[in-house]
Amino acid sequence: MTKLEDLLEQQIKIAAAIEAEVKKNQDAADKGDSEAQFQLAVINYKGQGVKQNFGEAMKCFKLAAAKGHTAAEFFLGDMFAKGQGAAQNYAEALHYFQLAAAKDHSQAQYMLGMMFDGGKGVKEDFKVAMNWYKLAAKKNNVDAMCGLGSMYENHHGVEQDDMEAVLWYKLAAQHEHIEAYYRLGIIYSKGKSIKKDLSEAMRWFSLGSEKGHSGAQVSIGLMYQAGDGVEQNHKKAMSYYKMAASLGNSEGQYKVGFMYQNGIGLNVDYAQALYWYSLAAEHDNAHAQSALGFMHEHGQGVNEDETKALMYFKKAAKNGDETAIRNCSLIEARLEKK
Numbered sequence: 001m002t003k004l005e006d007l008l009e010q011q012i013k014i015a016a017a018i019e020a021e022v023k024k025n026q027d028a029a030d031k032g033d034s035e036a037q038f039q040l041a042v043i044n045y046k047g048q049g050v051k052q053n054f055g056e057a058m059k060c061f062k063l064a065a066a067k068g069h070t071a072a073e074f075f076l077g078d079m080f081a082k083g084q085g086a087a088q089n090y091a092e093a094l095h096y097f098q099l100a101a102a103k104d105h106s107q108a109q110y111m112l113g114m115m116f117d118g119g120k121g122v123k124e125d126f127k128v129a130m131n132w133y134k135l136a137a138k139k140n141n142v143d144a145m146c147g148l149g150s151m152y153e154n155h156h157g158v159e160q161d162d163m164e165a166v167l168w169y170k171l172a173a174q175h176e177h178i179e180a181y182y183r184l185g186i187i188y189s190k191g192k193s194i195k196k197d198l199s200e201a202m203r204w205f206s207l208g209s210e211k212g213h214s215g216a217q218v219s220i221g222l223m224y225q226a227g228d229g230v231e232q233n234h235k236k237a238m239s240y241y242k243m244a245a246s247l248g249n250s251e252g253q254y255k256v257g258f259m260y261q262n263g264i265g266l267n268v269d270y271a272q273a274l275y276w277y278s279l280a281a282e283h284d285n286a287h288a289q290s291a292l293g294f295m296h297e298h299g300q301g302v303n304e305d306e307t308k309a310l311m312y313f314k315k316a317a318k319n320g321d322e323t324a325i326r327n328c329s330l331i332e333a334r335l336e337k338k
Contacts, residue, residue, distance in 0.1 A: 034067035041072065054085030073100040074108045090121020109136035110144040117147065117156060126157025145172035146180045153183065162193040181208035182216045198229025214249035221255060234265025245276065253280035254288040270301025286319035293327060306331050
């Protein structure tokens with residue numbers, strides 16, 4: 001038997017085993033076994049051996065949840081929050097998260113904290129959010145630890161306290177929580193109520209970057225571009241910006257465009273600048289929209305076109321870019337005179 005034939009035989013055996021497992025769960029689910037209903041729901045949710053089917057997953061999760069299956073209740077809350085298998089419905093999400101949270105499901109408790117912290121489907125209530133986060137954190141839920149850090153960092157129902165935020169972020173970071181790495185980098189780079197430490201900021205950003213956090217990659221790029229705490233290195237800055245851009249980070253895409261437009265560390269390339277700015281603008285990045293307005297206004301890589309420039313400036317202005325607001329007024333005044 002050749003190696004290829006051996007691999008094909010293994011694949012056939014694996015497929016047969018998956019099919020048998022699906023049938024086993026289906027038979028048990030049909031008989032009302034809540035765990036089998038849950039497992040069948042997970043199979044459909046993840047597309048394990050079957051085509052991914054959120055509708056069927058939700059149906060099976062509901063059958064299991066009706067019998068009090070805690071994990072099924074959590075999954076239903078998550079699906080309603082995301083609009084998977086049904087229209088997004090925060091009221092339903094809240095209902096199912098509360099059922100699971102009442103039975104000490106820590107991720108459901110964390111999700112309730114998120115909902116009250118951000119006012120998603122409920123009235124914003126930082127005190128309630130804090131309580132849910134703390135319940136989950138006591139069960140070593142690292143997302144909740146990071147949530148508590150965010151509340152102290154951003155003055156959500158408590159006095160702004162970077163020291164307390166750092167404490168919670170570091171607890172989460174001990175469990176390799178990627179967002180906690182990034183937030184620690186931000187706190188040390190700003191140095192508000194704790195001493196500014198760019199070396200420590202770079203350490204945390206680097207940990208986040210290694211785990212694929214695009215915000216951390218942009219932050220490292222900014223440090224290299226400015227020579228902030230490190231030796232200025234435009235090539236390294238561009239490298240980190242491109243890492244972030246490849247992950248769909250609009251600020252990373254904007255910064256790549258900016259480097260090309262202005263020839264920072266490389267030759268000016270308006271075509272590349274337009275390309276990266278356009279990607280960022282599609283994600284409503286106001287800086288990129290404003291930059292596209294400037295390039296159309298001044299004919300950089302395109303024909304001068306004040307009408308198109310105004311279109312981009314208006315988009316940027318809508319997204320809060322103050323320079324774009326002024327440019328809209330200037331172009332509109334010029335167009336009126338023509």
